[in-house]
Amino acid sequence: MKVLIAEDDNLSRKLIELAVRRAGHEPITARDGAEALALYLQHRPDVVLSDWLMPGMSGLELCRRIRQEQGDSYTYFMFLTSLSDREHLLHGIEAGADDYLRKPLDEVELRARLIAAHRITSLHQQLKELNDQLFQQARIDSLTGTYNRLRLQEDLAAMDNRAARYGHTYALALFDIDHFKRYNDTYGHGAGDRALCAVARTILSCCRASDSVYRYGGEEFLVLLPEQRCTTAVKVADRVRASVQGLGIPHEGRPDDPKVVTVSAGVADLDGARDRSAQTVLQLADEALYRAKCTGRNTVVGC
Amino acid sequence: MREESVLSRQALEAIREMAGSEEVFGELIEMFVADSQERLAAIERALVEQEAGALGSAAHALKGSCANFGAAHLEELCRQLQEMGYGGDLEGARALLPQVRLELERLHAALARELGSRDA
Numbered sequence: 001m002k003v004l005i006a007e008d009d010n011l012s013r014k015l016i017e018l019a020v021r022r023a024g025h026e027p028i029t030a031r032d033g034a035e036a037l038a039l040y041l042q043h044r045p046d047v048v049l050s051d052w053l054m055p056g057m058s059g060l061e062l063c064r065r066i067r068q069e070q071g072d073s074y075t076y077f078m079f080l081t082s083l084s085d086r087e088h089l090l091h092g093i094e095a096g097a098d099d100y101l102r103k104p105l106d107e108v109e110l111r112a113r114l115i116a117a118h119r120i121t122s123l124h125q126q127l128k129e130l131n132d133q134l135f136q137q138a139r140i141d142s143l144t145g146t147y148n149r150l151r152l153q154e155d156l157a158a159m160d161n162r163a164a165r166y167g168h169t170y171a172l173a174l175f176d177i178d179h180f181k182r183y184n185d186t187y188g189h190g191a192g193d194r195a196l197c198a199v200a201r202t203i204l205s206c207c208r209a210s211d212s213v214y215r216y217g218g219e220e221f222l223v224l225l226p227e228q229r230c231t232t233a234v235k236v237a238d239r240v241r242a243s244v245q246g247l248g249i250p251h252e253g254r255p256d257d258p259k260v261v262t263v264s265a266g267v268a269d270l271d272g273a274r275d276r277s278a279q280t281v282l283q284l285a286d287e288a289l290y291r292a293k294c295t296g297r298n299t300v301v302g303c
Numbered sequence: 304m305r306e307e308s309v310l311s312r313q314a315l316e317a318i319r320e321m322a323g324s325e326e327v328f329g330e331l332i333e334m335f336v337a338d339s340q341e342r343l344a345a346i347e348r349a350l351v352e353q354e355a356g357a358l359g360s361a362a363h364a365l366k367g368s369c370a371n372f373g374a375a376h377l378e379e380l381c382r383q384l385q386e387m388g389y390g391g392d393l394e395g396a397r398a399l400l401p402q403v404r405l406e407l408e409r410l411h412a413a414l415a416r417e418l419g420s421r422d423a
Contacts (some may be wrong), residue, residue, distance in 0.1 A: 009368045011335045018321045053363060082367060084382060104314065104371045107321060 033057025186253030311373025359388025
């Protein structure tokens, strides 16, 4: 671990530095609170050992500042206290310190505290990684691997902000698998799931890296195309439509032709929405999709 | 016998252990001697300039530094000096100063013997 030592007394600081190194850790040393804070921001150490009284910024102030600055990763903060500082002990822990270490330094005590510190910072790190994973997982549709409605809400809100502030635009393409209920009735839900995945993969492969694909409903997918207008988005959507048909997944249960899985799509862009809101663009795309369904399916309609 | 009251043999051996070599040990001692002389000068200066707060913090610093050697008597003197500083009792501090000076000299002498005996 990186261990930042804030101590104004040269001998004490040097002794702690030696002991930290002997315990197998990497010491970083500061002579006062201000220097310690600067080094903290530069090196992001795992552990801070700080004297109580230092010229300029006190240990207490340093502790408070580090708690403000630490961000996602947890810093284990310990005060170095002599017998006469004991009255401040509770104050220090209340200000955010995790533990304290008596001065003059006892090497065994230091090692014991650093083992505990490592355990705590590792737990925090694991917790953060699991939280990040959960955050991602909560925004992904588990069947198809596309984004889900939660992610869509967040992305559309972000797009609306950017559109309002910087004049950015975007298009939405809403896809629906034709006669999907009949597909499930004919081939079963397992086959239905596989068809959904195949369509999702096809949509993803037809889009750019900057586009985002969401599972919008049971058999509906939405594509968000940043900086694109209806005409170009219609071309992308038609490429998807042709590719899905090209997969040649048999669909004998549908009343119309071709007897393979196909999609219909409705496309709209921000400029077509009178109030320039995502809600309206979505509604326009939905209306366009409805027209595509009415004109015989396996079709793309733009606004 | 006299040396034992000036510093703690156990504390000194712990420092030697942490230093890892006689060379580093010598450097640590020299650093302490230079720093503590400076702290003492700061205490004397604070008394002349009647800066009670500065006296308190200089005494606190000297106390923390010599605590590393388990110099209990000197530490106690520094603690008293620190309290007099923070309490504004400059007269008391002035009266106590010769004892602090003497005890620090004894510590320096003990440390010098420590280094000398190893060199010999």
